[in-house]
Amino acid sequence: MRKFLAVVKREYLKIVWSKTFILSTLFIPLAGLIFSFVPLLMMTIEGDATHLVIIDQSGKMSETVAKMLTENQDFAPDDENETEPLAQINTSQQDKIKEASQKIKAQFVVEDFDSKSMPLEQIKRDLNERLRGQKLDAYLVIPADLKNAPFELYARNASNLTIRPRVKNALNQAVRRVRMKDENISPEKLDAINRDVELNSNRVDDIGETEDSGESFLLYFGIGLLLMLTLTLYGQSILAAVVEEKETRIAEILFSSARPFTLMMGKIVGVGLSALTQLGIWILSIIMIGLYVLPQLARAGVGISLPQLSPAFFILVIVYFLIGFFTYATIYALIGSMVTTVQEGGQFALIAIIPLMGSFYSIFPVMNSPNSNLSIWLSLLPFTAPLVMPVRVAAQTPPLWQIGLSMILNIATVVALTWLASRIYRIGMLMYGKKATIPEVLRWIRQS
């Protein structure tokens, strides 16, 4: 046992203290944070209010537009409907969002310019001067004829990007109000007419009806991707570790101290624990992002909502991860013991990569029809089940007997592979100089 633990410890520490591990562990959640937080920060921290001048040639618009731009009212962009996720967020977060969105909205200082005092050309010249002198951020020219003439926004290039959509939105609303007023429709009536429909997607399964938003697609995809990446990366790292011991001829010293099986399992378990460590850190940071970042993002215009998932589901994911890990890690270790260099191992690694990629791509059809024959078979069979079953369960819980059968089949596969490995590993590791041929390997299995 001391020997087994020594191997586990060595493999674990070797990986966990490596630069690659530390960087990838930190970088991936960090990248997630950067991509989600930074736009938000830029919007909130941007600071000074935008100084906008309105030249209203129609005389009917400026007041409404100014009100739209400065007033603290719901400011959902016209042609996108992003407000839904708010319903799922708890109160304290809602407060935070209000705070943030107030900051965003308080950013316009609007100045009404008397357009009748001098000719338009003169005004524009003056205002252009103020723009260049940075005393003004933008000005808006509202034409006398609201129906046909275009509205003109003048701004320094950089600010144009952030100002334009908001001004456009405010204008649209204001113009609509003016048009409706002309048609004798009250703003209240208009709001009633304009209200978006609500479309809730609901999923029905054995557990019952649960509300499900379309974004769970991202989650299934994310789970599949995470599993595939981890299995491939850590499989490769087992391959490299095995080949190192073979190449540097350490294997013989090791085998004279401990059983090859102990050594191989120690290696797989050590690498597996480091993979779990990394997955754990990632999952934690995903949960953090889900709790604190997503609500803010939603407010900033990117709506992602996570479907409600039970702890049982996460346990299932971990169990299938472990099954998948032992399946593929054993294959990678075997490949490592049979080849002479990592490069050579890379070619043979296709044996493991093809079923991994296959199951990853089958996530899409499985998500679409989780109870098709294809989905059922893929979630039962060894090699594909570790990736497909969690996705299938996430999409729609299959009958329990199928989960049970799938686990039995896959655990049996792991046992069989380990048995096979215990026969091949020792002989492969002590064979230097040339890679093993298939007939040779078959003979090893028979003989040992």
Added chain:
Amino acid sequence: MNENKITLHVAGVTKRYGDFAAVDDLSFDVRAGRIFGFLGPNGAGKTSTIRMIVGITAPDDGKIELFGQTVSPQLQDRIGYLPEERGLYRKMKIVDQLRYFAALKNLDGKHADTAIDFWLKRVGLPEWKNKKASDLSKGMQQKIQFISAVIHDPDLVILDEPFSGLDPINVEILQDIVLELKAAGKTIIFSTHLMSTAEKLCDDILLINRSRKVLAGSLREVKASFNKNLIALRVVGGETILEDKNLVSKITAHADELEILLADDADPQILLQRLIETGAKITKFELIEPSLNDIFIEEIKETPLLSKVAN
């Protein structure tokens, strides 16, 4: 240490790989507290035999008893093995590697640390303790590998070509350590094809070729049995005597001396006497004991001048 106590008993051991017998019906004993030279040309079956002794592979036939028990994983902890094909983890610190190898021999951390400091000092590398293996020269790495074989204070130390690639000073250091281990009562199996080293260190030898035993016994006995009446001679004159077929069967001329092989049953004393009588000037007359190297080459060539097998 009891001279006759047997550490290792190998009886009728055969190991086959496919149709090829790497070791064929091999039997020998290794006595406790002695240095046992396990000799043979490349591919003779030395490594295959050692692998069975240390429990990496199992014999197809025959039995191997170590310390009076059949070889088992538990016994592995009492063996220190320095394989011919050996290495270190390139990117791991020396101290960590040694700790790891010690743990694999069931040595606890505290004892391992004491042993690591002792051995690093003993081979003159204490300041390399926290360096990575890739920073060390090949000779240094080899000394570290040597440490990994003895760190757990094993009762049986098996060294396969331990000195290959080392400079004379380091060879000296390791030879001293081997002799110290012997003095401490350890049994040492020493595999090599360098006969000069074996001659210097070994108490007993076993010579194998083509998977089979060729020769075994104590170094003294083996040499005695190979005494071929060879004489190194430096002389002016006396040619007629040397041509006497009743005395001399063969003359080999070396740079400044002659190597004389006496005829069967000829007495070296008579040759010397007759040379003096003819008035030849003799500056050297020496009875040569056959070197292990000569014995090795002769046996392996399978054209023995004397078909005598000791033991």
